[in-house]
Amino acid sequence: MRSMDFRPQTGCLPFKDPMLSPVTARVVTSFSCACILVRPVVRTSSAAREPHNEPAPSTSTVADVDKEVVAEKTRDGMHRFAASTRKVGATRLVVDSLKRVSLTFLGDDHTLNYAVAKVVGSRLGWFAVDVPKVICGMRKAVSLDQLTQEERAIAEVEVLRGLRNQFRIIATPLPGGAITHEAVWADLWGSVIVWIDEEDKQRPKGRTPERSLYEDRAEVVVRTKVQKGFAVKGGNSLENRAKAVAELLLPRLSDYLAEFPELADRKRQYVELGCRGDWPHLQSPSCSSVVQGLAADRKPLVGFESSGNAVADGNAMELASEGTPAICV
Incomplete structure (x- = not known):
């Protein structure tokens, strides 16, 4: 059996398979030229006659002075944000402004206060202290109901006194507990006092001695309204209420720290001097x-x-x- 060599003709492409017929070289075109399809843009006469949309004149009734004030506040806010050590977000701005100073949440509803403390603590990196749990651990009780009102107040005083030298924590004292004693406030002034007030139109809250105390001692006030009905997104659960309060609390806390930039340093100095109860007029270290x-x-x-x-x-x-x-x- 003889072997046969197939030699392509001049001007044709070589193929190894003898069953395929040779293709003329001039028929083969470049891939880029063969795959590009140019579609002409057809403009209608109506589109050509359509005029360009010009911005409508402003109909705002806000005075130019108010606009300048808003612009100035915006520039100040951006400047404070730019001065942040780690530009991660607005939360980082609050962290840098606090300088490890602790927070204290007061309010009528301790369950809500602790839920807000957990949400804010997870965002700031602060630790939310569960005061009832700590008290039960100290007194070896299952719940606070096993303790009398006096025993509960004494244990709470010990807990708050132990927390006064700690930084980056969020304490939630019990309503009507140790905070009613004036001596306890010497330990609390080392932190930023925040009052969380949830208002309900159907159940208005009267003016009680505790609420008067919150109003006089709180440095940051956050008031929210209870939303009811089927239109509430996600339901009126404790978690959703806590998130709603946290969304209002962090910007308000940031504005307050920006208004008083020396507050965090004075709080730290007050703690380092031993929480002697001389807030806000700090005395010299030699004073006793x-x-x-x-x-x-x-x-x-x-x-x-x-x-x-x-x-x-x-x-x-x-x-x-x-x-x-x-x-x-």
Whole structure:
């Protein structure tokens, strides 16, 4: 059997299979040219006659002064955001402004306060303290119902006192508990006090001593309205209520810290000095409230009352003339 060699003719492409007929080279075209289809754009006469849409004149009734104020606030906000160490979002701005200072959430509903604390804590990186759980662990009780009101208040005072030196936590004191005692506020002033007030039109809240206390001591107030009906997205569950409060709380907290930029540093200084109860007028580190109390209770000797007052007045005038700050004793 003889082998046969198939040689293509001149001007044809070679093929190994002898069953295929040779293809003329001039029939083969480039792939890029064969696959591109150019479709001409047809413009109708109506489209050609259509005029360009010009922006309509503004019909806003807002004064130019208000617009300038809004623009200035926007620039300030962007400047504060640009000064953030890590530009992750608005939450990072709050974290940088707090400088590890803790938060305290007050309100009539402790369950809602703790739910908001968990939501805010997850966003800021703060730890939400479950005060009832800690109290039950200290007293070895299953629930707070096993403790009397006095035992509950004493345990809560111990918990809040132990938390005053801790940073990046969110405490939620019990309504009507230890916060009604004035001595406890010496431990709470080391954190930013936030009042969460949920309003219900069907059940209006009267003015109670506790609400008066919240109004006087709170530094940031967040008021929300209870939404009811089938139109509420996701239902009126505790989780949705807590998320709604958190959405209002974080921007308001950011604005408050921007208005008082030195607040976080003063809070940290108050904690480092030992939470002596001298907020907001911090005294020098050499001052001692115990020594001041003893000096106030000290009585002069009989027959030297006037001389003691005269010596004290003379020392005060001498210090004032020299420009030397008075030192607490």
